[in-house]
Amino acid sequence: MQLTGAQVLLKCLEKEAVKTVFGFPGGAVIDIYDELPNFSIEHILVRHEQGAIHAADGYARATGEVGVCLVTSGPGATNAVTGIATAYMDSIPVVIFTGQVPTPLIGNDAFQEVDIVGITRPCTKHNYLVKDVRDLARVVKQAFYLARSGRPGPVLVDLPKDVLQATCTFEYPRNVRMRSYNPNMRPHAGQTRKVARLLQEAERPLIYSGGGVLSARAHRELTWLARRLSIPVTSTLMGLGAFPGDDELWLGMLGMHGTYAANMAVNNCDLLLAIGARFDDRVTGKVNTFAPKATIVHVDIDPTSIQKNVAVHVPLVADCKSALSALKEELEPGLDVPAWQEKHETWVKQVRSWAEEHPLTYAPSENGRIKPQFVVEKIYEITKGEAIIATEVGQNQMWAAQFYRFRTPNSFLSSGGLGTMGYGFPAAMGAQKAFPEKLVINIAGDGSIQMCIQEMATVVCNNLPVKIVILNNGYLGMVRQWQELFYKKNYCQTCMDAQPDFVRLAEAYGAEGYRITETKDVEPVLREAFASDKPAIVDVRVEKEENVYPMVPAGASLTEMLLV
Amino acid sequence: MKHTLSVTVENEPGVLSRVAGLFSGRGFNIESLNVGPTLEPGVSRMTITTEGDEQIIEQIVKQLRKLVTVIKVRDLTELKAVSREMVLVKVNAEEGKRAEILRITDIFRCKVVDVSLDEMTIECTGDAGKLEAIIDLLTRFGIKELARTGATALKRAKQ
Numbered sequence: 001m002q003l004t005g006a007q008v009l010l011k012c013l014e015k016e017a018v019k020t021v022f023g024f025p026g027g028a029v030i031d032i033y034d035e036l037p038n039f040s041i042e043h044i045l046v047r048h049e050q051g052a053i054h055a056a057d058g059y060a061r062a063t064g065e066v067g068v069c070l071v072t073s074g075p076g077a078t079n080a081v082t083g084i085a086t087a088y089m090d091s092i093p094v095v096i097f098t099g100q101v102p103t104p105l106i107g108n109d110a111f112q113e114v115d116i117v118g119i120t121r122p123c124t125k126h127n128y129l130v131k132d133v134r135d136l137a138r139v140v141k142q143a144f145y146l147a148r149s150g151r152p153g154p155v156l157v158d159l160p161k162d163v164l165q166a167t168c169t170f171e172y173p174r175n176v177r178m179r180s181y182n183p184n185m186r187p188h189a190g191q192t193r194k195v196a197r198l199l200q201e202a203e204r205p206l207i208y209s210g211g212g213v214l215s216a217r218a219h220r221e222l223t224w225l226a227r228r229l230s231i232p233v234t235s236t237l238m239g240l241g242a243f244p245g246d247d248e249l250w251l252g253m254l255g256m257h258g259t260y261a262a263n264m265a266v267n268n269c270d271l272l273l274a275i276g277a278r279f280d281d282r283v284t285g286k287v288n289t290f291a292p293k294a295t296i297v298h299v300d301i302d303p304t305s306i307q308k309n310v311a312v313h314v315p316l317v318a319d320c321k322s323a324l325s326a327l328k329e330e331l332e333p334g335l336d337v338p339a340w341q342e343k344h345e346t347w348v349k350q351v352r353s354w355a356e357e358h359p360l361t362y363a364p365s366e367n368g369r370i371k372p373q374f375v376v377e378k379i380y381e382i383t384k385g386e387a388i389i390a391t392e393v394g395q396n397q398m399w400a401a402q403f404y405r406f407r408t409p410n411s412f413l414s415s416g417g418l419g420t421m422g423y424g425f426p427a428a429m430g431a432q433k434a435f436p437e438k439l440v441i442n443i444a445g446d447g448s449i450q451m452c453i454q455e456m457a458t459v460v461c462n463n464l465p466v467k468i469v470i471l472n473n474g475y476l477g478m479v480r481q482w483q484e485l486f487y488k489k490n491y492c493q494t495c496m497d498a499q500p501d502f503v504r505l506a507e508a509y510g511a512e513g514y515r516i517t518e519t520k521d522v523e524p525v526l527r528e529a530f531a532s533d534k535p536a537i538v539d540v541r542v543e544k545e546e547n548v549y550p551m552v553p554a555g556a557s558l559t560e561m562l563l564v
Numbered sequence: 565m566k567h568t569l570s571v572t573v574e575n576e577p578g579v580l581s582r583v584a585g586l587f588s589g590r591g592f593n594i595e596s597l598n599v600g601p602t603l604e605p606g607v608s609r610m611t612i613t614t615e616g617d618e619q620i621i622e623q624i625v626k627q628l629r630k631l632v633t634v635i636k637v638r639d640l641t642e643l644k645a646v647s648r649e650m651v652l653v654k655v656n657a658e659e660g661k662r663a664e665i666l667r668i669t670d671i672f673r674c675k676v677v678d679v680s681l682d683e684m685t686i687e688c689t690g691d692a693g694k695l696e697a698i699i700d701l702l703t704r705f706g707i708k709e710l711a712r713t714g715a716t717a718l719k720r721a722k723q
């Protein structure tokens with residue numbers, strides 16, 4: 001039987017077990033929309049393509065599956081670019097389908113034509129322009145395979161309108177064979193033994209884990225290693241949730257806004273085991289003073305991450321799950337847990353005492369204004385650490401990372417690499433779609449939330465009861481903090497006190513609106529908002545000039561922390 | 565240090581801009597780049613010469629390997645390899661100068677590929693050093709135009 005390109009595409013999505021597509025129609029993709037009702041795929045109509053791609057990304061982060069987004073040519077495609085780059089920087093598996101003008105018109109500056117394959121080449125793992133309907137099924141198969149395998153990432157497929165209308169027989173390829181793409185998953189046996197030996201020899205080992213642990217679903221293996229061998233754990237922003245945030249061995253995040261204990265531990269450890277992390281400049285501070293006393297082991301699926309920023313002594317190229325499982329096999333026979341505990345006792349005590357000396361904390365309010373950190377603490381308490389938290393970017397993001405103690409993987413959705421304001425709310429929407437029963441909270445800033453606020457209409461009409469908690473400081477707070485500390489308080493263009501009435505805005509969209517202005521109301525009002533089955537905005541008026549601490553100024557060594 | 569990389573790629577539209585974009589986007593420099601088909605259908609070979617310290621070259625090689633359309637990357641610098649470039653030089657060749665130009669051409673085993681009353685076009689193949697030398701020698705006659713390929717290279721057969 002002959003199928004049109006549009007039908008082939010939707011069949012492929014069914015074969016890939018795609019349940020939800022986030023999208024927005026237009027002339028170049030009408031053929032797909034025309035067929036959509038005949039297939040089992042649910043479509044969430046967003047209000048802006050940036051919302052679609054972030055929602056697909058949030059869906060992917062929360063489920064670990066590939067998120068899917070569908071947009072039209074030209075402006076539809078360019079509107080999605082920020083979200084594609086966001087997913088690329090954080091290695092999130094998403095597949096983006098873009099409409100394109102008919103092949104005979106490509107290159108003619110046709111109406112709504114852009115070279116989206118050219119535009120997204122540097123911010124996708126790979127991308128395709130499909131020129132023949134007979135290639136379509138194979139390309140879609142490859143796109144999903146590429147997105148989820150190896151180091152995951154976004155893959156874009158550009159679909160000219162005539163290809164969607166042309167017909168062919170449908171056959172979905174069973175497997176993918178690409179001679180030019182064979183990610184190395186298994187760790188080298190010799191290197192693995194070397195790492196095991198280093199662990200045995202080390203006196204002050206530290207695990208520094210990252211997003212790679214989550215994308216490989218290796219949180220159990222990580223937890224096994226840390227607990228059995230009694231090794232303290234710190235992680236990047238992207239790695240939060242892989243190791244329980246209420247564990248004795250947990251030090252909190254490291255880096256620019258990392259904890260005192262984590263940064264001191266990096267500075268003093270004699271073995272640093274980096275797992276699925278990439279030594280980003282926000283993590284290392286000044287590179288040549290990073291982990292000065294340590295032998296560095298680097299486990300990563302992507303060889304380009306190794307030796308990129310920091311010279312490592314023992315690289316181990318593999319996906320984190322295989323690598324950690326191999327280490328476990330190496331270490332488990334005859335493992336003497338009390339002996340390991342004893343071996344690391346002094347070190348663990350040292351690390352704990354750093355944590356006690358300078359815990360994550362904040363000064364109590366002097367003027368009765370609500371402390372933003374307190375709000376996050378309350379959200380943690382009320383949800384018992386079981387909510388999915390999506391953040392925006394800025395101070396709100398850092399306070400969420402610091403004061404919500406993430407205990408489970410895939411529960412923290414945040415734009416780490418690109419730092420995209422406007423990410424959190426649509427990402428929360430995507431996560432809520434995947435988990436209708438879960439409480440999904442967007443911890444937001446008053447600036448960021450206005451970047452994708454239009455998705456209020458989407459959550460309302462799709463019954464996605466996302467809770468937006470705005471830590472409203474009336475500022476682009478993180479930029480203001482830099483201006484305060486490094487630019488002589490020249491608060492140029494960071495005061496955003498002209499804002500909408502967020503309560504009435506929520507109501508105008510048909511959601512619930514709450515405002516909190518006093519500390520005593522924080523808990524009861526949050527409880528009320530979280531208990532409701534409707535989407536809600538909670539506008540919390542917080543201390544305006546609160547800063548995020550600790551802080552390592554950009555380019556300084558990790559030990560040069562500004563503390564509370 | 566200068567490195568010569570031999571890169572086999574899927575011969576697909578856009579593959580050149582993927583490679584070129586990688587270099588420009590990550591601030592690596594390309595000294596020369598040469599592309600042509602190989603014996604295997606659908607596979608092209610790019611020969612890239614680039615400059616950088618060890619760490620940068622390691623990054624370049626790994627980043628190239630990471631591109632989905634790149635099949636194989638080999639750094640020929642450390643290996644025994646043959647590398648050739650070609651140059652076409654259009655040089656002033658009035659009466660009285662020709663004999664000497666022809667002698668140089670002979671010594672360098674070059675070919676004269678075009679002649680007119682007062683100019684000659686010479687084709688020379690060799691490694692970069694040899695081309696530099698002949699260009700140097702021809703300069704004093706007055707070089708009118710010059711077109712030079714980048715290097716193309718192959719690993720030597722094992723002895």
Ligand SMILES: Cc1ncc(C[n+]2csc(CCOP(=O)(O)OP(=O)(O)O)c2C)c(N)n1
Pocket residue numbers: 392393394395396397419420421422444445446447448449471473475476477478479
């Ligand atoms: C799209 C985008 N534009 C600009 C920035 C730069 N930036 C980083 S944090 C920040 C302030 C965010 O303000 P707000 O959302 O109110 O969060 P706060 O820091 O006050 O919690 C800005 C402008 C960014 N990260 N993303």
Ligand SMILES: [Mg+2]
Pocket residue numbers: 445446447471472473474475476477
């Ligand atoms: Mg703000």
